[in-house]
Each structure stands twice: as structure tokens, then as C-alpha cells.
Amino acid sequence: MANKNGVEWSIRVDDGSTMVLEHEHKHGGMRLKSLIVRFVTRVWMFVKKAWDLGVDDPRKIFHCLKVGVALMVVSLFCYMRPLYDGVGGSAIWAVMTVVVVFEYTVGGTLYKCLNRTCATSLAALGIHWIASHTSHQLEPYIMGISLFILASATTFSRFIPVVKARFDYGCTIFILTYSLVALSGYRVDHLLHMAHERLSTIIIGTCLCIITSMVVFPVWAGLELHRLVSHNMDMLAKSLDCCVADYFCCGDEESKKSLQSYKCVLNSKASEESMANFARWEPAHGRFNFRHPWKNYLKIGASSRSCAYCIETLTSCLASKNQVPELIKNHLETSCMNLSTTSSNVIRELATTVSTMTRSAKINMMAKDMNHTVRELQSDLNSLLDLLIQPHYHEEKNELSEIIVMPEVIPLMSFASLLIETASRIEEHMMKAVEELAEKARFKQPENEVKL
Structure with a gap:
């Protein structure tokens, strides 16, 4: 229907x-x-x-274009007969090399290119030496035993922290190349010629990647690390100001949005270590020498995270801010706000010192101001005891006594203690880390000291 x-x-x-x-x-x-x-x-x-x-970030678009250009150029070794005849059937290795080693930063590209070239060369030379010193009957046994020993030893070396940080990719390529050449070379008469062709194409691919990465809109890992560390310090200072202002109900909507800025500091450890590792492979560029102390940036990052953990604990105190009596909160508000201001000013000045690579002429005075506000807050905490003592009348004894009311005040005292701890970590860790970087990197002296 x-x-x-x-x-x-x-x-x-x-x-x-x-x-x-x-x-x-x-x-x-x-x-x-x-x-x-x-x-x-x-x-x-x-x-x-x-x-x-x-x-x-337009540099990401340029990076994509650079990869496309490099692949287009290296593909000519496959499409053009004269170039293809020069490298033989190993031309595809040049394409594979570009795809594998081309990284976003110059340091990352150099790291992979040098590791891949050296690992391939060592593997090819090792195969050739072993094959030339053994008879044809014993060659398969010698190859199998050498493959087992070298693969095991190289894999174990990857557990060593120094080797893993700098040559982990090279160890992987060494095992891969040695295995491929050993297995394929056993049935190939011209083993040295085959290894030479593969090594030539890999060198072609790596050289093309290095030139393209360093010449066309280069992105330096060292410069990225330099900017990241100073930016994280600025975010840390902003988050500290917003946290204290929000606790005493002095913040606005903009400050509440910036309250979680410290999280970028906590999440940047992997990026900092990766950039520092790549920066060691980069040549001198801009204001950075070849042996620039990149490890000291990791120390500054660690000190920043140490302060960020204190700020993270400070933010957990915001949930109990309404439980503290207003009279007690007003007693510590001025000293807490002053300590927050002086501490964040010190962090910002240190960030400026790192970003401009110029020593600060007023950092010592700012540190003294921070210590002075710490002593003021400690004094207010000691005088807080007078406000906590309240008279209480006992009807049975017909007399007045004094009791101390503490539970409502514990969150505020914890908040103030964490502020003092934050200031202590700024002075003991962050300032020393920046000063050590300034000495090793030979930061410029401030203008007023130069004139003197």
C-alpha cells in the first residue's frame, strides 16, 4: 500500500x-x-x-616547500638518463635519504645527515674488509658471525646516554646498512662497486639537504632554544603575578586567562633537550659561536621548572582562598603582593638578559628588593600570631583565657610560605644559572658599565 x-x-x-x-x-x-x-x-x-x-608560523610553510624542492631536484637522478647512468640503480637511495634526513631545523638536518653518512661509510668499509680477508667458503659464516656481534654491540651502545643523545640515529643506520649490504653483497660479485654507488647517492642526498636547509630560510635549533628559554621565563613571571592577584581578588579576566601560563614551562623539557642536542651540530651563526654553551640553557630550563612547580602548588591554594577570614588575609595582602611583584620583576630581568645576551646592571638591586620583601612577609607572618590569639570566657572557672584559631589560617600561611620558597628558588637556582651562562657565553656588559 x-x-x-x-x-x-x-x-x-x-x-x-x-x-x-x-x-x-x-x-x-x-x-x-x-x-x-x-x-x-x-x-x-x-x-x-x-x-x-x-x-x-610561516616558516613551517617554507619548510614544506624546501622538502618539495629537494625531492624534485634529487628525483632528476632517476628521470634523467645521464645522471641515472652515473649512479646506477642506487639513485632511489638519494630520494630515500632526502625523505629521511630532512628536518625542520638546521641542527636536526645536520645531525641526521652526518650520522647517516658516517654510519653508511663504516658499514660499507667493514663489509669490504671482512669480505676481502676471508675465503669464499668461509664468507657466509664470517658474515653471519660479524653481523651478530656488530648488531649486538651497536644496539647495546644505544643504552649509553652520551651515545643515545648524539649518535642514536647513526647506530640504527649502521645496523641497517651493514645488514642490507652483507645480505645482498654475498650474492653480488662487485661488492665494492655496489657500496660505492650507495654511498655516493647518500652523499648526494645529504649534501642537497644540508645546502637547502642552511641557505633557504634556515631555522636554527640554537636560536629556537634561545627564544624558548627566555619566553618560558616571561610566561613564568606572568603566571606568578596572576596567581597572587587572583588569590587576593585583585585580578581581572585577562589575568585569569594567563594564570595557566606556567604549564608551558613544565611541558618544554623534551623540546629543550632536543633543541640543545641539535644545536651542538650547527656551525656558528648569528650571535652564537661554534662552541656556544647550550647545556647551560638546560640548566636555566630546569630552574624555571623548579619555580613552575611552586607556582603550580600556589594555584592549588586558590580553591581554599574563600575560607580565610578577610581580616587575616588583609594582614598579609600587601607583603604578598610586593613579593610577587619583585619576584616577577627579577624573572623578567633575567629573561631580558638571556634574550639580549647583555648583562643586567640592575639585577643585583632587584634581587635585594626581592629579599627585602621576603623579610617583610616573614615579619608579617610572625606578627600574625597576635591576630590569631582570641579571648575566650570560661563560665565554670569564671575567667578569661586565650585560644588560638588555626584551621582557617593554614591555607594562607601555606600560600605565603610557597611565595617565599619561590623567591628562594629564583635567587639560588635561576639567577645562578643565568649568571653561569653569561660568563661562558661572554654576554655583553651593560652600557652604563661600558661608559665607566
């Missing part, structure tokens, strides 16, 4: 009941439109996020 709105079928079964199957074209059309709209919306959101990412 059909109706006006759609098509309907009725089926009568043996027990006398009727089963109705209805298919409405309108409902099906609405579902299809909904799926299309949802798909288009998701595609649009993806395109928008990709566009925002490119606008926020």
Missing part, C-alpha cells in the same frame, strides 16, 4: 499480524544532507586550522 508522503509496504504473516515496512524518501534525503553538511564542516575546520597554523 502506498501513501502520498512516501512508499509503504504491508506484509501479513501466519499468526494474522501485519508487519509494516516503510521507507520515507524525505527522511533518507535529510540524513544524506546531514552527512554532507557534517563532512563539509569538518573539512572546513581542518582547512581553517591549517591556515591558522601557517599564518602563525
Whole structure:
């Protein structure tokens, strides 16, 4: 049976009941439109996020273009007959090399290129030496034993921290190349010629990556680390100010948004270590010499995270800020706000010292101001005892006594103690780390001292 709105079928079964199957074209059309709209919306959101990412950092777009150009140039060794005849069938190794070793930063590219070239050379030389000093009958046994020994020893070396940090990729490539050349070279008569072709194509690919990475819109890992450390210090100072202002109800909506800025410091350890490792491979560039003390940036990052953990604990005190009596809170508000201001000023001055690579002429005076506000807060905490002592009348003894009310005040005292601890870590860890970097990197003297 059909109706006006759609098509309907009725089926009568043996027990006398009727089963109705209805298919409405309108409902099906609405579902299809909904799926299309949802798909288009998701595609649009993806395109928008990709566009925002490119606008926020155009260097990422340039990196994509550099990879495309490098692959296009190296592919000529496969498409052009004269170039293909020069490298033989190993031309594809040049393409694979570009895909594998081309990194976002110059240091990352150099790290992988040098590791890959050296590992391939050592593997090829090792295979050739072993093959030339063994007879044809013993060659498969010698190859198998050497493969077992070298693969095991190289894999074990990757557990050594120094080797893992600098040569982990090279160890992997050494095992891979040695295995491939050993297995394929056993059935190939011209083993040295094959190793030479593969090494030549790998050198071609690595040289092309290095030149493209260093010449066309280079992104230096050292400069990225330099900017990241100073930026994290600025975020730390902003978060400290916002946290104290929010606790005493002095902050605005903008400060509440910046309250979680310290989290970028806690999450940057892996990035800092990676950039410091890549920066060691980079040549001198800009204001950075070849042996620039990149390890000291890691010390500054560690000291920043030490302060960030204190700030993270400070933010946990915000949940109990309403439990503290206003009279007690007002007693410590001024000293806490002053300590927050002086501490954040010291952090910002240290960040400026790192970013400009110029020693600060007023950092010592600012540190004295911070210590002075610490002593003021400690004095206010000692005088807080007078406010906590309250008279209480005992009816049975008919006399006045004094009791101390503590539970409501514990959160405030914890908050103040954490502020003092934060200031202590700034002076003992962060200032010393920046001073050590300034000495080793030979930061410029402040202008007023130069004039003197």
C-alpha cells in the first residue's frame, strides 16, 4: 500500500499480524544532507586550522616547500638518463635519504645527515674488509658471525646516554646498512662497486639537504632554544603575578586567562633537550659561536621548572582562598603582593638578559628588593600570631583565657610560605644559572658599565 508522503509496504504473516515496512524518501534525503553538511564542516575546520597554523608560523610553510624542492631536484637522478647512468640503480637511495634526513631545523638536518653518512661509510668499509680477508667458503659464516656481534654491540651502545643523545640515529643506520649490504653483497660479485654507488647517492642526498636547509630560510635549533628559554621565563613571571592577584581578588579576566601560563614551562623539557642536542651540530651563526654553551640553557630550563612547580602548588591554594577570614588575609595582602611583584620583576630581568645576551646592571638591586620583601612577609607572618590569639570566657572557672584559631589560617600561611620558597628558588637556582651562562657565553656588559 502506498501513501502520498512516501512508499509503504504491508506484509501479513501466519499468526494474522501485519508487519509494516516503510521507507520515507524525505527522511533518507535529510540524513544524506546531514552527512554532507557534517563532512563539509569538518573539512572546513581542518582547512581553517591549517591556515591558522601557517599564518602563525610561516616558516613551517617554507619548510614544506624546501622538502618539495629537494625531492624534485634529487628525483632528476632517476628521470634523467645521464645522471641515472652515473649512479646506477642506487639513485632511489638519494630520494630515500632526502625523505629521511630532512628536518625542520638546521641542527636536526645536520645531525641526521652526518650520522647517516658516517654510519653508511663504516658499514660499507667493514663489509669490504671482512669480505676481502676471508675465503669464499668461509664468507657466509664470517658474515653471519660479524653481523651478530656488530648488531649486538651497536644496539647495546644505544643504552649509553652520551651515545643515545648524539649518535642514536647513526647506530640504527649502521645496523641497517651493514645488514642490507652483507645480505645482498654475498650474492653480488662487485661488492665494492655496489657500496660505492650507495654511498655516493647518500652523499648526494645529504649534501642537497644540508645546502637547502642552511641557505633557504634556515631555522636554527640554537636560536629556537634561545627564544624558548627566555619566553618560558616571561610566561613564568606572568603566571606568578596572576596567581597572587587572583588569590587576593585583585585580578581581572585577562589575568585569569594567563594564570595557566606556567604549564608551558613544565611541558618544554623534551623540546629543550632536543633543541640543545641539535644545536651542538650547527656551525656558528648569528650571535652564537661554534662552541656556544647550550647545556647551560638546560640548566636555566630546569630552574624555571623548579619555580613552575611552586607556582603550580600556589594555584592549588586558590580553591581554599574563600575560607580565610578577610581580616587575616588583609594582614598579609600587601607583603604578598610586593613579593610577587619583585619576584616577577627579577624573572623578567633575567629573561631580558638571556634574550639580549647583555648583562643586567640592575639585577643585583632587584634581587635585594626581592629579599627585602621576603623579610617583610616573614615579619608579617610572625606578627600574625597576635591576630590569631582570641579571648575566650570560661563560665565554670569564671575567667578569661586565650585560644588560638588555626584551621582557617593554614591555607594562607601555606600560600605565603610557597611565595617565599619561590623567591628562594629564583635567587639560588635561576639567577645562578643565568649568571653561569653569561660568563661562558661572554654576554655583553651593560652600557652604563661600558661608559665607566
